[in-house]
Amino acid sequence: MRNEDALNNVAERVRSCTQCPLANVRTNAVPGEGPADARVMLVGQNPGSEEDRTGRPFVGRSGAYLDDVLTRQGIPRSALFITSIVKCTSPGNRRPSNEEVAACMPYLEAQVTIISPSAIVALGRVAQMMPHYDEIEYIETYHPAAAMRFPRFRSRFENDLLRVKTYVGSM
Numbered sequence: 001m002r003n004e005d006a007l008n009n010v011a012e013r014v015r016s017c018t019q020c021p022l023a024n025v026r027t028n029a030v031p032g033e034g035p036a037d038a039r040v041m042l043v044g045q046n047p048g049s050e051e052d053r054t055g056r057p058f059v060g061r062s063g064a065y066l067d068d069v070l071t072r073q074g075i076p077r078s079a080l081f082i083t084s085i086v087k088c089t090s091p092g093n094r095r096p097s098n099e100e101v102a103a104c105m106p107y108l109e110a111q112v113t114i115i116s117p118s119a120i121v122a123l124g125r126v127a128q129m130m131p132h133y134d135e136i137e138y139i140e141t142y143h144p145a146a147a148m149r150f151p152r153f154r155s156r157f158e159n160d161l162l163r164v165k166t167y168v169g170s171m
């Protein structure tokens with residue numbers, strides 16, 4: 001199976017998944033988006049309300065800020081695979097439970113295996129829940145929502161994102 005087909009297959013399984021109680025909360029599961037040969041994956045916690053409404057990752061206010069940072073740094077969003085550790089929204093966007101993370105983890109692991117990126121950027125608290133892979137550079141940074149809200153986080157967040165530029169070239 002081609003990598004793109006394998007990735008689409010994971011996305012289809014995510015969209016119909018009922019492996020944890022968040023299936024009852026979501027409007028749309030959000031498998032993630034980006035090319036099957038992306039050199040960098042961005043991984044957030046789980047979808048917010050706008051992502052849940054549209055089925056797309058990082059499209060709310062923090063997504064707009066992320067897009068703005070990427071554009072200013074000359075990094076094409078379309079070159080990145082953007083997803084989250086848990087693929088469905090949670091009540092009040094609370095942190096997913098350990099059980100929900102465990103139930104959803106096989107999807108992220110499958111995406112990492114198919115894409116085989118050079119670097120993974122963990123956005124925010126998700127960093128504490130992420131598996132590490134020896135052969136993949138692991139970049140921990142703030143969630144865009146935190147960087148947007150707190151100026152003291154902003155420069156580190158933007159500098160951390162700049163590190164991915166070496167893998168994806170520029171616009």
Ligand code: SF4
Pocket residue numbers: 014017018019020021022023029086087088100103104
């Ligand atoms: S959060 Fe993950 S495991 Fe739970 S229902 Fe959604 S896709 Fe399935």
